[in-house]
Amino acid sequence: MIFNLRRWRQAACVIGLFVVLAAEAVEDNRVIAVIVPAQAVLAPDIHADELGLIFWRKKLYASHGQALHPVNLHSEHPLRLKFSQLVLHSTPRSQVNYWNGLYFHGVQPPYTVQSEEAMIRYVAETDGAIGYIDACHVDERIKPLFWLTPSKLTSELPALRCDSAN
Numbered sequence: 001m002i003f004n005l006r007r008w009r010q011a012a013c014v015i016g017l018f019v020v021l022a023a024e025a026v027e028d029n030r031v032i033a034v035i036v037p038a039q040a041v042l043a044p045d046i047h048a049d050e051l052g053l054i055f056w057r058k059k060l061y062a063s064h065g066q067a068l069h070p071v072n073l074h075s076e077h078p079l080r081l082k083f084s085q086l087v088l089h090s091t092p093r094s095q096v097n098y099w100n101g102l103y104f105h106g107v108q109p110p111y112t113v114q115s116e117e118a119m120i121r122y123v124a125e126t127d128g129a130i131g132y133i134d135a136c137h138v139d140e141r142i143k144p145l146f147w148l149t150p151s152k153l154t155s156e157l158p159a160l161r162c163d164s165a166n
Contacts, residue, residue: 031135031158032083032148035123038141044068044128048146048153052087054130056098057107062128070110071122071131079116083132086148136162
């Protein structure tokens with residue numbers, strides 16, 4: 001009886017692991033929309049090759065002089081992890097020393113919000129803001145500049161698979 005209970009527990013753990021890995025695989029295939037305010041007056045002019053520089057705070061102004069205000073999701077958010085890996089080629093955890101070093105030079109890291117809805121609101125209401133959300137959550141308050149797929153950053157809308165789970 002004890003032997004069967006152990007085997008059942010082991011099987012449950014293996015099944016649970018597969019469920020978690022499957023959820024992470026679905027998460028990794030989501031398309032990220034890099035967003036700016038929908039109003040043309042508030043939206044900065046940004047090129048794809050500048051995106052990393054903006055989030056590293058090495059590019060502080062758009063070409064016409066507007067201050068840029070990058071914003072991140074919190075450090076444990078799956079989209080933040082994916083964005084950091086694909087655009088900044090690092091993880092939020094590995095960025096801590098970088099930001100600590102710049103703090104004494106007066107350079108602040110990007111503002112951080114707790115949810116995609118907070119990201120949308122901040123970007124929509126802030127001149128020069130730039131952020132990112134799940135592409136399935138784009139609405140009229142913001143304008144997508146780029147799309148970040150698992151393989152590339154593009155300005156052309158990729159095929160999206162949005163369902164109620166996103």
